[in-house]
Amino acid sequence: MTAPAAHPRIVVLSGGLSHEREVSLRSGRRVAEALRATGAEVTVHDVDADLVAVLRELRPDIVWPLLHGASGEDGSVRDVLALLGVAALGTGPRASRVAWNKPIAKTMVARAGLRTPAFVTLPQSLFRELGAHRILDSLVERIGLPLVVKPAEGGSALGVTVVRSADELPRAMVECFSYGDTALVERAVLGTEVAVSVLDTGSGPFALPVVEIVTDGAYDYDARYNPGRTEYFVPARLEPDVAQRVVDVALAAHETLGLVRLSRTDLVIDADGVPWFLEVNVAPGMTETSLLPQAAEAAGYRLGELYRALVDASLAAAVAEGEAARFE
Numbered sequence: 001m002t003a004p005a006a007h008p009r010i011v012v013l014s015g016g017l018s019h020e021r022e023v024s025l026r027s028g029r030r031v032a033e034a035l036r037a038t039g040a041e042v043t044v045h046d047v048d049a050d051l052v053a054v055l056r057e058l059r060p061d062i063v064w065p066l067l068h069g070a071s072g073e074d075g076s077v078r079d080v081l082a083l084l085g086v087a088a089l090g091t092g093p094r095a096s097r098v099a100w101n102k103p104i105a106k107t108m109v110a111r112a113g114l115r116t117p118a119f120v121t122l123p124q125s126l127f128r129e130l131g132a133h134r135i136l137d138s139l140v141e142r143i144g145l146p147l148v149v150k151p152a153e154g155g156s157a158l159g160v161t162v163v164r165s166a167d168e169l170p171r172a173m174v175e176c177f178s179y180g181d182t183a184l185v186e187r188a189v190l191g192t193e194v195a196v197s198v199l200d201t202g203s204g205p206f207a208l209p210v211v212e213i214v215t216d217g218a219y220d221y222d223a224r225y226n227p228g229r230t231e232y233f234v235p236a237r238l239e240p241d242v243a244q245r246v247v248d249v250a251l252a253a254h255e256t257l258g259l260v261r262l263s264r265t266d267l268v269i270d271a272d273g274v275p276w277f278l279e280v281n282v283a284p285g286m287t288e289t290s291l292l293p294q295a296a297e298a299a300g301y302r303l304g305e306l307y308r309a310l311v312d313a314s315l316a317a318a319v320a321e322g323e324a325a326r327f328e
Contacts, residue, residue, distance in 0.1 A: 007039050008311060011060040013077065015046035018069025019158050019179060027066045027286035030293070034304035035311065047077065055086055062315055064089040066283060070153065073283050074100040087318040089310060091282040095258035099282050102152050102184050105257060109277050112256040114249055116277040118143060119186035121152055124177045136169050139185055146188040149173060151180030162188055191270040194236050196250035197284060197292040198263050199306070202313035205254050207247040208295035212236030232291070234298035242273045249275045261310055264292055 012035075014028025015021055032042045045054055047067060055063070063086050065077055075093035082093065091099065099105050106116045120139065127135055139147070149172040150160040159179030161172035176183045193213040198205050212233040236243060250265040257263075257280060264284035267275045284292045296306050 005061060005315070007041055008061040008315060009058065010035060010040050010042045010311060011055065011058060011063045012042060012044045013047060013051075013063060013065045013067055013072075014044060015048075016067045016069065016072050017047070018067070018072060019154075020068035020072075023285055023287060024066055024068045024072065026288075027068070027290070030288065031064065031066055031286050031307055034307050037304040038308040040308065040311065047071070052080075052084065055081075055084060060086065062087045062089055062311060062318070064311070066286060068283055068285065073281070074153065087314065089261055089314040091258070091260045091263070095260070096282050099257050099259065099263075099280050100153055102150070102279050105253075105280055106186075106277065109253050109256055112252060114252055114256075114277050115274060117148075117187040117189050119184055122173075122183045122185065124181050124183070127173070127177075127183070136166070136173070139169065140166050143185060143187050146190070148186050148188045149176045150184050150186075151176055152182040152184040154179050189268045189270055189276045191268045191276075192236070192238070194238075194246055194267050194269060194275075195291045195295075196247055196265050196267070197295050198250055198254040198259070198265070199310065200261050200313065201306075201309040202316065205251055207250055208292065209235040209298050210238065210243050210246050211291045211295050212238070213291075230289075232294055234294050238269070239273070242269060242275075245273070246275045249277055253277055253280050261314060262292070 012028045012032045014024045016024055028044050032044045035042045043058060045051060063081055065072060065088060067073065067077060071077055073096060075096035078088055078093040078096055081088045098108065103119065103121045106119060110116050120143065122135065146162055146164045148160065148162055159176045161175055163169050163172050173183060195211045195213065197208040199208065214231045214233070216229050238246070246267060246269065249267060253265050254263050259282060262284065264281045266278045268278060269275050284290065286293055293303055296303060
């Protein structure tokens with residue numbers, strides 16, 4: 001098997017046209033800087049009309065999609081990369097689509113025995129056809145309060161509202177539908193919010209330290225990306241057995257959903273120490289306030305070396321797949 005290049009040509013994709021464009025641009029810049037420090041040749045490019053031509057001209061060894069939101073995480077960009085014959089770091093198109101769709105991901109992990117809050121999905125069209133007030137009353141009766149309203153497909157907590165009283169629900173639905181056509185309404189589990197990043201640098205998936213998230217309110221977009229509103233504890237202030245259960249859930253979700261190379265699972269731990277799966281992210285944020293880099297640094301990793309290990313493992317896997325295909 002051919003060893004990874006000493007100076008691999010890497011294209012980092014960031015930006016795009018989703019609501020999370022600015023976060024993606026920041027993630028791309030941070031990862032590119034870290035990789036360049038390891039000797040890699042890195043080009044950062046947006047997803048635009050020039051992308052295909054740029055990839056054909058640069059002929060990168062690998063592309064790292066750091067696109068957040070639709071098209072970046074729903075597998076479509078990865079489908080295009082596969083069509084062009086370009087290796088990409090991370091989860092493939094099919095599993096990306098599954099993880100991106102929260103109801104499907106929750107259903108799959110529940111079938112695997114993991115706990116996830118009870119939920120209902122409501123397309124905006126059906127919501128209007130059946131009558132908003134009737135549906136809202138049924139939601140409260142069926143799921144109870146408090147509950148969480150969020151887009152079925154989306155990230156960075158955009159369009160997410162914690163509803164504590166019935167009169168807050170209409171506005172929460174309007175906010176949700178401004179970011180997506182389908183709402184996921186789930187029971188709110190009260191407790192400690194945590195996140196676990198899972199990586200695979202070639203020897204199998206492993207978890208970084210659990211990150212505990214403490215905010216002065218909801219862990220919304222502003223709290224995630226603007227310093228000051230949120231305090232992070234890495235490792236999380238958990239009893240060892242609870243921390244291990246959280247890690248086990250994240251690893252199980254990563255495996256169940258067929259994720260590759262890196263993921264981040266968001267969970268909440270209830271008063272009894274039970275972790276509940278909320279969602280998983282196949283393109284975790286890499287900004288200065290993002291959870292994966294915080295966990296990696298807390299574990300003693302240098303980000304550039306860790307990111308380079310992910311690249312090298314992906315390149316080795318791509319070479320192995322190519323060699324295997326020659327003998328089929």
